Amino acid sequence: MAPKVLGFVGSPRKGGNTDLLVQEALRGAKDAGAETSIYYLHDYNISDCKECMSCKKPDATGCVIKDDMQQFYGLIRGADVYIFGSPFWFGYMTGQAKTFLDRWHAFLGSPRPLPGGKKFLLVLPLGRNEPELFRRTARWMGGVFPFAWPGSKVQMMMAPGVMDKGDVKKHPEYLEQAYQMGKQIAQD
Numbered sequence: 001m002a003p004k005v006l007g008f009v010g011s012p013r014k015g016g017n018t019d020l021l022v023q024e025a026l027r028g029a030k031d032a033g034a035e036t037s038i039y040y041l042h043d044y045n046i047s048d049c050k051e052c053m054s055c056k057k058p059d060a061t062g063c064v065i066k067d068d069m070q071q072f073y074g075l076i077r078g079a080d081v082y083i084f085g086s087p088f089w090f091g092y093m094t095g096q097a098k099t100f101l102d103r104w105h106a107f108l109g110s111p112r113p114l115p116g117g118k119k120f121l122l123v124l125p126l127g128r129n130e131p132e133l134f135r136r137t138a139r140w141m142g143g144v145f146p147f148a149w150p151g152s153k154v155q156m157m158m159a160p161g162v163m164d165k166g167d168v169k170k171h172p173e174y175l176e177q178a179y180q181m182g183k184q185i186a187q188d
Contacts, residue, residue: 003080003186005029005036010086010097012042017125017168021159021178022085025121028182029081037075041096044068048099055106063106073106077114081185085123088134093124093141101144108148116151121185123178125168129161153188157181 007026011018019040026036046069054064062073076082084101086093093101107114122142126134135158142154159174161167168174 003029003034004078005034005081005083005182005186006075006079007036007038007083008085008097008100009038009040009042010084010094010100012094012096013165014040016087016165017159017162018085018087018123020166020168021123021125021157021174022083024175024178025083025085025123025182025185028179028184029083029186031179032183032186034081034186039072041100046096046099046103049102049105051105055110058111060111062110062112063103065103069100069103072100072103076104076107077112079118081119081121083121083123083182083185085125087125087127088137091134092137104148114149116149118145118149118152119185119188120145120152120154121181122154122156124156124158125162126158126160127163131158131160134158155181155185 007022009019009022026038030036045067047065047067055062086097124138138156142156145154146152157177
């Protein structure tokens with residue numbers, strides 16, 4: 001059975017660096033035989049987690065917030081690999097990306113948890129050409145997934161020096177790296 005790979009773009013700029021890198025990673029996954037889909041988080045109305053804890057009750061069927069996030073829970077549960085891209089803004093992922101990931105809280109400690117052993121690829125374009133400024137935050141972001149879902153594997157790529165829309169096209173090595181990482185994570 002072909003692995004299911006979901007790509008999430010946490011940047012509002014379609015055709016921007018994050019989008020192009022996630023698309024390349026998905027192309028690699030598809031070339032490895034995976035089923036792929038891409039979602040632009042900015043296109044969805046996703047509210048902040050209210051931490052009401054309704055998703056943790058014994059009879060809970062998921063998050064009680066009725067918004068566009070509801071359509072993602074089944075997709076997330078049924079996928080094998082997640083390619084998640086976000087530029088760094090003010091030292092962290094975008095607000096859309098953070099809100100989306102916060103809503104994965106519905107899987108933690110719930111009667112219907114997300115099974116462990118999932119695979120994650122974080123694609124992180126950086127406007128500044130100083131990746132050392134962002135490594136600690138990137139490591140922290142990558143560490144959340146195996147903590148929350150034991151046995152999960154996380155890979156990460158940083159693409160420094162791509163500030164303006166489409167700058168990543170000037171760096172074919174970044175596009176190739178995204179492609180190869182997408183291909184590899186779908187094969188493992």
